[in-house]
Amino acid sequence: MGKKGILLVNLGTPDSPSTADVRKYLDEFLMDERVIDINAIGRTLLVKGIIVPFRGPKSAKIYKEIWTDAGSPLLINGNKVHEEITKKLGDDYMVELAMRYQTPSIPDALERFKQAKVDSIKVVPLFPQYASASTGSVHQLVMEIVSKWQAIPPISFVNSYYDHPGMIKVFADNARKHLDQKWDHILFSFHGIPQRQMRKADVSGEHCLKVENCCSVLTENNKYCYSAQCHQTARLISDELGLKKEDFTICYQSRLGNDPWMKPYTSDILKELAAKGAKRLLVLCPAFVSDCLETLYEISFEYQEEFVELGGEKIQLVESLNDNPAWIDALEDIILNK
Template identity: 45%
Template sequence: MSKKVILLTNLGSPNSFQVRDVRKYLREFLMDKRVIDLPFLSRWLLVNGIIAPFRAPRSAKKYKTIWTKEGSPLIVLTQKLVEKVAHATGLSTYMCMRYGSPSPKVAFEKIVSENPNVEEVVLFPLYPHYAMSSYETAVEHVKQWWQRGNYNFKLTVVEPFYNHPLYIKALAETIKPFLEDEYDHLLFSYHGVPERHILKSDPTGQHCLKTEDCCRQPSGAHKYCYRHQVFETTRLVVRQLQIPDNKYSVSFQSRLGNDKWLGPATADVLSQLPMRGVKNLLVVTPAFVSDCLETLEEIRQEGRETFLSAGGEKYQHIPCLNLDDTWVNTIAKLI
């Protein structure tokens, strides 16, 4: 019976690739005010009247291409990660999802049932970088269920680890084997966010996106700036692997809607690189620690097709950290 237990939290996934389950998942995901930050009525009409009905069938087809016999890759990988973290730490370890199942409520009930003397739950968000639509919403969601349950145990939250030496080492070590063969370019593709999210998260109200080099200028805003943090992750990994400046770049994927998002867009970069002489491309997706729809379908499948159709010759998506032992040990040490 552990007095201290670990709770991993990740994005979530539909229960199946059937349209009805994907539609339900999309509604929960997109109705999150930290994802689509519009007034409730406008958000409800947009999600339920336009996005979910039309996007669900297309998304269902995409989920079907990555679904395994065990289920959703993200759910399966997180379940296996729970087992490995428990083994590495010697602590009871559980998981919950921001959207879908299992919910924080289910996780907390299981924790209390199996650990009646629990005094502390350490929440480890599986997001290296701070963003209101990922790390922040996941943490706040868990906190709300913790407060509603009036539990006796303390809830401790692990902060974003985008620049932690152990995380950088783990990420670099997963990339390194792919650099041993000849390659032209390494693309760091991060999940995109609207620029207004960056501005909303700026506690100073006067730093983010005000100048071209704002992410390189010291500021208290960096603690909450997704753009700064992904650039810093890239800088540290590139330095550790000694990758020349002309052999890597950063882009942002998974856009939704017509608002201005962080750029350049990954799809645009993939179609332009062959025209710049890049024929042999590596792509890594460090915003995700577990392979999922955005990495397996959007980058590994669609990205490959875009690059090769534009004249590229060789394309390799580098898997996420997933169940890598160095990554598991990193989680154990961060906790």
């Protein structure tokens, strides 16, 4: 009997922090029809004519701030997780790590499964909450590739694990390391997506942004809603930490463009808290299983600088799951039982 193939997929990273490589990464990322979900001509003009040429050099400078001698933190942590989960699963499994954009690539990983004649393939996106622009994009690309194979082995997909007890506990335990200090407020800052993508995910057309507090409670109507899953993740972590509702705020970062995105924006919450006299904030980012540009730079540098300018003092980032052994245990359970 052959092995079972396990494909771990994260978003992606440039091959280097050079402007050329960052532009190449941004081009592939932003040209994805699920990421910028407008007509193809408009997307091409926007991405290739405006965003990539002008954002590339700026993003390259930011990537240089977090780059290490060993490379991108996202890929470094990904390789560590790949190594540890391979050991844990044992010889019956073949584990590949891929990025949705750039390298290591999904097509190459799938080709290795094909050549190894694996008995089955399970795709595990490294995004706890489902979103069309992340998990959906991974699933679509895998299906497009294998649809061209003559012999297609059994394939399964993990949709989400926003409420997995093991994952929740690791985030909570990481936060506990900082709770011996005094914090004026705690933020759960998730990666944002455009509101139009949230509405598209509502097949009923009657719930998203039409029902008051439509994302605050997970229901049958919004079970595939990214924002509703984010709320549930934050609620479970806050319960694990024994927080009260007034102790924390759920917000969204990384907005791109002028269209309305999920609210409240993290930057707006910083302004509100600073105006109320808050000086010290603890920030968790449970949409990311690995520390990356959005945590190491956007939270720890950009928001820290913004908060100080508003009169605050300290933003403390809670580290992500990275290669925490307890996360490896949780990931094993997700792979075997989801």
